[in-house]
Amino acid sequence: MRNGAKNGGTPRAVWGLWGVGVAAYVVAILHRTSFGVAGIEAGDRFDASAGTLASFTVLQLLVYAGLQIPVGLMLDRLGPRRMIVGGALLMASGQALLAFSTQLAPAVAARVLVGAGDAMTFISVLGIVGTWFPARRIPVVTQLTGILGQAGQVLSAVPLVALLHGPGWTAAFGSAAGLGVLVGVLALAALKEAPRDAGPPTTATFGALRRDLVAAWLHPGTRLGLWTHFVTQFSGTTFALMWGFPYLVSGQGLSPARASTLLTVFVLATMASGPFIGHLVARFPLRRSWLVLGIVAANAGAWAAVLACPPPAPAWLLVVLVLCVALGGPGSMIGFDYARTFNPPERQGTATGIVNVGGFVASLITILLIGLVLDALSPGKEFTPEAFRAAWSVQALIWLVGVCGVLRTRALARRRVARDAAAPASLEPSAR
Known part of the structure; x- marks a missing residue:
């Protein structure tokens, strides 16, 4: 211990x-x-x-x-x-x-x-x-x-x-x-510092690291985790990290104080939904991909409703949007659960690193695309509501790519489990 x-x-x-x-x-x-x-x-x-x-x-x-x-x-x-x-x-x-x-x-x-x-x-x-x-x-x-x-x-x-x-x-x-x-x-x-009985620092050769990286990537379960992280994380990260506050102020006409309140609701909803989603993953480990797709559907549906509504949208609809977008952060953690359950302990760190790339790549692409659309459609540096509606619509492309990735790698992972005689050992006891 x-x-x-x-x-x-x-x-x-x-x-x-x-x-x-x-x-x-x-x-x-x-x-x-x-x-x-x-x-x-x-x-x-x-x-x-x-x-x-x-x-x-x-x-x-x-x-x-x-x-x-x-x-x-x-x-x-x-x-x-x-x-x-x-x-x-x-x-x-x-x-x-x-x-x-x-x-x-x-x-x-x-x-x-x-x-x-x-x-x-x-x-x-x-x-x-x-x-x-x-x-x-x-x-x-x-x-x-x-x-x-x-x-x-x-x-x-x-x-x-x-x-x-x-x-x-x-x-x-x-x-x-x-x-x-x-x-x-x-x-x-x-x-x-670490307790004395924690053991010496872990060492690894370049060759071992390369082998673990290749093995983790080749397992479709790892790639399923990557696409899960890709498709769930980007919308919330983009909202919280860059374009959410400007959108609420310039795109929806909210005061800075009200926009800050909605961002606070976003954070609280993320914190509250995390344990619930974690419980569902533990309770239904063989239905994790359906949970991922459900989160994506809620996220995309909320954005579609808000963007279809001429600004300013009703306050209750913006609250619904924030609550749905907040599910993406805890949902992205399901990707790490795939890395854990589809890889042996000695390469779980490598698999987790691969998964973590997905959400950041999607977030980077989305942040850049929104900025480019705003530049193209806004006069000067004044971001118009119409420009924001068009800019946030680029998420549809990211969701499409991500969902296709989840469905494809899910099928490959299921085939791998079906043909691998040792596949039950790669799942948690609760899943078995």
Whole structure:
């Protein structure tokens, strides 16, 4: 049993370590989503078009996704404490640079720093969970980590927006930088190294990594997880990270305060639906793909209803939209469940990395396409409601590609299970 109690600590101390890690993750989510709620102000400050603003978030996500494997390798060698501290300080430096930037070049560099620090945080917090908690608690604590981390979106949607519309840009992003430094110092002081009996750091040769990557990719269950992540995550990520707040203000005519309230509802709905979706996955593991398709149908249906309605849409319909879009985040976690159940333990990390690419690729494409459509249809930098209706419609193409991917790889996975004599061993006992 790898927990604090066995190594001289107390359960309260273990939860305290985890709490510090969660605090770092909450602040990381604040940094990640801060530029999205400042999209309109950023356009004025940097005299930038919609496409240029979209490229900020695209670059940030590219850095985040591109560093996942290197960060995993560093985590095995340096441990969660150093990684969390380093990530917090990187993000704080990026926010400080952005606070005083008035030109595009330093602002771009600032978002690169934020993306790099963000990439170091969540996986390191999961490292704390895996090191200090007994195995029977790891799944529950992992879910709690993801749910509680979403409080960072509330921080960006409410107090950060209030600072933007009060003291202004520099005060808002300077405060975010100060919070990042505070979390970094807290992590440095409070986090501990792994317990002595946790074993030596994991090592792997390049050849072994390559073999695991190929084997994980060739299994259709892994690709089913990738397409699941692809088709469920992108709409919510695009909404929360870049275009949701500008759409609610400029496309639907809401005040910044009401738009912030809807983004808060989005976060709360994500947190509330996560355990419910997780329960359904555990209860009906052989019907996971139908759950995925149901979430996509709810998401696409809500968007179709809102976009078909001449703006401004009724308030109740916007609430329904936010609630449906919020299902995508927890739904994307089903992709990781595919990676876990279709791959042996020694390559589950590789399979999880493959799955994680799907949602980020879809989100990057969608953010860019929406920015390009807005640039093409909006006069100057004023985003019109009609331009937003056309821009959000590009999601239909992403859903079509994603659903086709899910259906195709689901069929391949079923064939693989049917012909593989050892297939039942690849499923969880509850599935069998």
